[in-house]
Amino acid sequence: MIKFILLGFLNYGQMTGYDLKQAIDNSTAHFWHAHHSQIYTTLRDMEKEGLVTSQFIKESGQPDRRVYTISEPGKQSLGSWLDQPMTEMSPIKEEFLVRIFFSGQRDPQKVISELLLQRELHQRQRAVYHSILHPIIEKNVEIMPGLAREAEFWHATLQMGIGYEEMYLEWITRTIEKIEGL
Amino acid sequence: MIKFILLGFLNYGQMTGYDLKQAIDNSTAHFWHAHHSQIYTTLRDMEKEGLVTSQFIKESGQPDRRVYTISEPGKQSLGSWLDQPMTEMSPIKEEFLVRIFFSGQRDPQKVISELLLQRELHQRQRAVYHSILHPIIEKNVEIMPGLAREAEFWHATLQMGIGYEEMYLEWITRTIEKIEGL
DNA sequence: TTCCTCATGTAATCAGTTACATGATTAA
DNA sequence: TTAATCATGTAACTGATTACATGAGGAA
Numbered sequence: 001m002i003k004f005i006l007l008g009f010l011n012y013g014q015m016t017g018y019d020l021k022q023a024i025d026n027s028t029a030h031f032w033h034a035h036h037s038q039i040y041t042t043l044r045d046m047e048k049e050g051l052v053t054s055q056f057i058k059e060s061g062q063p064d065r066r067v068y069t070i071s072e073p074g075k076q077s078l079g080s081w082l083d084q085p086m087t088e089m090s091p092i093k094e095e096f097l098v099r100i101f102f103s104g105q106r107d108p109q110k111v112i113s114e115l116l117l118q119r120e121l122h123q124r125q126r127a128v129y130h131s132i133l134h135p136i137i138e139k140n141v142e143i144m145p146g147l148a149r150e151a152e153f154w155h156a157t158l159q160m161g162i163g164y165e166e167m168y169l170e171w172i173t174r175t176i177e178k179i180e181g182l
Numbered sequence: 183m184i185k186f187i188l189l190g191f192l193n194y195g196q197m198t199g200y201d202l203k204q205a206i207d208n209s210t211a212h213f214w215h216a217h218h219s220q221i222y223t224t225l226r227d228m229e230k231e232g233l234v235t236s237q238f239i240k241e242s243g244q245p246d247r248r249v250y251t252i253s254e255p256g257k258q259s260l261g262s263w264l265d266q267p268m269t270e271m272s273p274i275k276e277e278f279l280v281r282i283f284f285s286g287q288r289d290p291q292k293v294i295s296e297l298l299l300q301r302e303l304h305q306r307q308r309a310v311y312h313s314i315l316h317p318i319i320e321k322n323v324e325i326m327p328g329l330a331r332e333a334e335f336w337h338a339t340l341q342m343g344i345g346y347e348e349m350y351l352e353w354i355t356r357t358i359e360k361i362e363g364l
Numbered sequence: 365t366t367c368c369t370c371a372t373g374t375a376a377t378c379a380g381t382t383a384c385a386t387g388a389t390t391a392a
Numbered sequence: 393t394t395a396a397t398c399a400t401g402t403a404a405c406t407g408a409t410t411a412c413a414t415g416a417g418g419a420a
Binding site for chain 3: 016017018036037040041044059062063064065066
Binding site: 001004005008011027028030031032033078082083085086087088089090091092093094095096097098099100101102103104105106110113114117118121122125147149150151152153154156157159160163164166167168170171174175178179182 | 183186187190193209210212213214215260264265267268269270271272273274275276277278279280281282283284285286287288292295296299300303304307329331332333334335336338339341342345346348349350352353356357360361364
């Protein structure tokens with residue numbers, strides 16, 4: 001999966017592993033994240049497979065960089081991945097729900113304070129979407145108007161993020177009320 | 183993680199690996215699933231750690247079964263895991279959003295048909311929550327009224343599932359409209 | 365002088381998936 | 393006779409996380 005994210009970004013232009021990490025952190029990380037260690041090793045593997053090529057650039061003063069470029073087979077691999085539709089839903093792994101599921105015998109006050117903590121985190125995440133990610137997309141379109149169409153799709157994923165956080169926050173409110181009513 | 187799910191169920195009563203698989207499929211699988219292979223190997227590891235004990239029961243006619251029972255250390259492990267609050271949000275891994283994110287250069291009709299396919303799947307999932315999972319909880323409470331309190335928490339996770347699917351379906355509708363408007 | 369950013373990697377480990385493997389009973 | 397359910401396991405592999413490791417430049 002991370003392979004296709006890397007191909008997706010490299011399809012916009014050549015980048016280093018470091019750049020890719022930044023790009024992911026500012027966008028897809030909110031629905032698919034990766035550690036730098038995974039990014040670097042995956043790029044190596046992809047080069048062996050012929051999906052990307054790299055040039056090592058010696059910098060004087062700054063650290064050396066390895067710049068990756070997508071190849072023709074890489075573009076085809078990305079394209080055919082995108083063209084074969086997903087026939088299943090993504091599985092969900094939500095640890096917090098596991099905790100709630102098994103909280104029947106716990107002190108309700110402890111459960112409520114955990115819910116309040118999660119509320120805090122999800123409010124912060126919603127704010128990140130509004131005040132950080134939204135402006136980043138806008139800025140990208142400003143400096144590269146050719147990406148206007150792409151930006152519509154980036155916004156779509158952002159809207160899901162906001163919708164998710166809003167739903168989550170409403171659920172927290174309802175769940176706190178439910179526990180208080182027990 | 184799966185360890186605590188197994189402990190959580192075994193805390194309700196002794197079960198086999200097979201029983202646990204069924205229990206998970208009918209409940210937590212919607213926010214944390216596991217394959218039988220992982221369940222069996224994890225139970226073995228847990229026995230080595232002393233969190234559970236097992237008895238092998240030879241059946242005549244039916245297949246033999248290995249029944250697991252939670253131990254005192256197992257109960258403590260579960261309790262202390264539940265008592266240390268989650269200070270982070272669960273990371274999301276949603277492949278479909280990756281596909282949407284990188285769909286800027288794709289044929290809009292193909293993207294829309296993928297969205298329609300996902301709508302189908304999420305509608306089905308919402309129906310599963312209403313027509314299968316809800317009745318299962320109700321039935322459990324009927325046959326074991328002592329689980330009434332637990333059931334409130336099970337319902338809470340179910341409500342999140344329903345909220346999630348509803349949010350997802352609304353997002354799909356909005357996204358289709360957006361793409362049609364391009 | 366301490367921390368942050370830039371920049372890249374390896375190694376060890378863990379969690380999770382897929383595939384392989386067996387075999388009886390019961391219902392359609 | 394075919395498929396589903398009951399029932400348990402091992403092995404290989406992949407994907408992902410955590411830890412280890414280095415080092416320069418610039419800002420506070």
